[in-house]
Amino acid sequence: MKPEITFEDFLKVDIRIGTIIEVNDFPKARKPAYQLTVDFGDLGVKKSSAQITDLYSKEELLNKQVSAIVNFAPRQIADFMSEILVIGVYNTDGNVVLLQASKKIKNGEQVS
Numbered sequence: 001m002k003p004e005i006t007f008e009d010f011l012k013v014d015i016r017i018g019t020i021i022e023v024n025d026f027p028k029a030r031k032p033a034y035q036l037t038v039d040f041g042d043l044g045v046k047k048s049s050a051q052i053t054d055l056y057s058k059e060e061l062l063n064k065q066v067s068a069i070v071n072f073a074p075r076q077i078a079d080f081m082s083e084i085l086v087i088g089v090y091n092t093d094g095n096v097v098l099l100q101a102s103k104k105i106k107n108g109e110q111v112s
Contacts, residue, residue, distance in 0.1 A: 014071035015087065016043060017108070018065065018066060019039045020036050022037035029051075031051050032053040033077075035049060038084065039107050040108045041108030048083065048084045048085065049082045064098070065105060066099070067098075067099045068085060087099045
């Protein structure tokens with residue numbers, strides 16, 4: 001378990017729901033990954049690199065809603081600028097399973 005945090009610490013993390021509107025292969029990534037473009041409604045469209053190629057095809061990801069941290073500083077990955085962190089959980093095989101809402105949510109809604 002990680003160190004205990006306060007509720008105020010949690011409030012600093014901005015997790016939002018968005019819809020994947022574009023998925024591309026990312027051959028320059030060190031580990032197999034996709035380049036995702038995610039629509040967050042009023043927050044705009046953001047990009048992310050995601051190592052989720054083992055469990056998800058590009059076609060399966062298109063139009064899928066995901067949860068993502070939107071207030072991380074952008075991070076350069078090869079020649080791509082990743083602006084958000086799409087959230088997932090490692091399964092027993094070490095593959096990332098995406099976290100998502102159980103019902104359709106308006107893009108940009110905050111997770112709380």
